[in-house]
Amino acid sequence: MKGVAILGSTGSIGASTLDVVRRHPGRFGIVALAADRNDVRLLEQCIEFRPAIAALASIEAAGRLAAAIRDRGLPTRVLAGEAGLAEVAVHPAASQVMAAIVGAAGLGPTLAAAAAGKRVLLANKESLVCAGHLLLEVVAASGAELVPIDSEHNAIFQCLPQPVAAGRCPPGVRRILLTASGGPFRNWSAERLACATPEQAVAHPNWSMGRKISVDSATLMNKGLELIEACLLFGVDPARVEVLVHPQSIVHSMVEYADGSVLAQLGNPDMRTPIAHALGWPERIDSGVESLDLVTIGQLGFEAPDLERFPSLRLAREAAEAGGTAPAVLNAANEVTVAAFLDRRLNFTDMARVIDSVLQRHDVSRVTSLEGVLAADAWGREAAGRALGSLEARSA
Ligand code: NAD
Numbered sequence: 226m227k228g229v230a231i232l233g234s235t236g237s238i239g240a241s242t243l244d245v246v247r248r249h250p251g252r253f254g255i256v257a258l259a260a261d262r263n264d265v266r267l268l269e270q271c272i273e274f275r276p277a278i279a280a281l282a283s284i285e286a287a288g289r290l291a292a293a294i295r296d297r298g299l300p301t302r303v304l305a306g307e308a309g310l311a312e313v314a315v316h317p318a319a320s321q322v323m324a325a326i327v328g329a330a331g332l333g334p335t336l337a338a339a340a341a342g343k344r345v346l347l348a349n350k351e352s353l354v355c356a357g358h359l360l361l362e363v364v365a366a367s368g369a370e371l372v373p374i375d376s377e378h379n380a381i382f383q384c385l386p387q388p389v390a391a392g393r394c395p396p397g398v399r400r401i402l403l404t405a406s407g408g409p410f411r412n413w414s415a416e417r418l419a420c421a422t423p424e425q426a427v428a429h430p431n432w433s434m435g436r437k438i439s440v441d442s443a444t445l446m447n448k449g450l451e452l453i454e455a456c457l458l459f460g461v462d463p464a465r466v467e468v469l470v471h472p473q474s475i476v477h478s479m480v481e482y483a484d485g486s487v488l489a490q491l492g493n494p495d496m497r498t499p500i501a502h503a504l505g506w507p508e509r510i511d512s513g514v515e516s517l518d519l520v521t522i523g524q525l526g527f528e529a530p531d532l533e534r535f536p537s538l539r540l541a542r543e544a545a546e547a548g549g550t551a552p553a554v555l556n557a558a559n560e561v562t563v564a565a566f567l568d569r570r571l572n573f574t575d576m577a578r579v580i581d582s583v584l585q586r587h588d589v590s591r592v593t594s595l596e597g598v599l600a601a602d603a604w605g606r607e608a609a610g611r612a613l614g615s616l617e618a619r620s621a
């Protein structure tokens with residue numbers, strides 16, 4: 226029986242992970258769960274999976290959860306705040322930790338799980354974007370395993386010769402072909418994009434996901450973050466990663482080799498496939514995902530991304546090339562602008578403008594410590610907040 230801990234259990238990836246675990250009662254046991262503030266959902270999960278510990282970042286919500294757990298006589302110990310999340314990340318009975326907190330908030334717990342030598346199932350791409358080299362160093366030093374959950378990176382992982390050493394490119398690999406659905410606005414004109422609403426942005430045509438990553442998919446910033454993620458995970462320069470828009474989301478990404486061979490991983494767009502792959506690896510286990518019906522799908526299309534309408538992808542590529550603190554600043558500014566867009570304080574197309582202005586003002590420096598990453602993250606958030614403020618003042 227393998228113990229599993231989930232950071233971000235109440236979210237979209239968290240729910241899909243529990244769905245896969247539920248199919249294998251003798252194989253996996255949930256030992257620890259953590260989330261932000263949804264005590265109602267976490268209580269339901271505690272009732273079903275009876276973890277040893279459950280943590281909420283919100284102290285208030287953790288208090289409500291603790292009372293409800295006591296009332297029901299459940300065995301789960303409830304923890305709160307950052308220390309609680311860290312305990313979930315390093316629980317001794319968990320050999321696998323699903324890192325599925327959204328945003329840079331996942332960085333601390335993800336690093337803690339890696340330092341404790343766990344198999345880290347990495348969905349939280351923002352932690353890798355912010356602190357990539359540090360995270361890889363921690364993985365190498367502790368002997369942890371990093372198995373990517375992002376469908377594209379999981380696909381690339383599957384197309385590379387095994388075992389895959391995190392951060393190192395195997396010989397013979399020429400390029401990585403990273404596929405993108407193009408998001409809900411793939412065919413929208415620039416004028417129409419300026420008026421896109423949060424409701425339209427989160428209605429992804431192929432994938433059902435959390436709100437933040439859905440907005441990132443609509444701007445193509447998600448693909449930009451994934452470009453940075455791919456460079457770090459597989460040890461390649463940005464120039465060796467090509468982004469291809471593939472509207473059907475069936476080919477999840479590809480690896481091109483020196484001899485011209487291109488290996489692809491295909492499947493229905495359902496995150497339970499990469500989750501089951503990572504949980505079971507190197508074995509293959511049932512995920513609940515239906516067989517791929519290529520006859521019904523009929524055609525697979527590919528096109529180049531439009532960097533004029535979707536400048537976020539260009540900004541991310543520039544940040545990947547600049548390296549150092551640039552990706553952390555890009556990510557921080559993106560988190561601030563996505564939140565503002567979801568709050569209707571910022572237009573869809575102004576998100577990239579704000580991020581661009583923040584990056585232009587940033588003096589890139591090398592990343593040598595976690596403190597350096599956190600300082601870059603804080604600087605990016607503050608600079609984006611100021612840029613937002615001046616935009617609001619101008620439109621008032
Ligand atoms: P979501 O918004 O549905 O869930 C986020 C989870 O993180 C929730 O459980 C929430 O409680 C928790 N959380 C948020 N802030 C927190 C904090 N400060 N402290 C503790 N917990 C916190 O998001 P999601 O779609 O499940 O995405 C999670 C991560 O996985 C993101 O990094 C995303 O980019 C990545 N990812 C998601 C998908 C997908 O299909 N949903 C695909 C690839 C990668």
Ligand code: MG
Pocket residue numbers: 375376377451
């Ligand atoms: Mg992805």
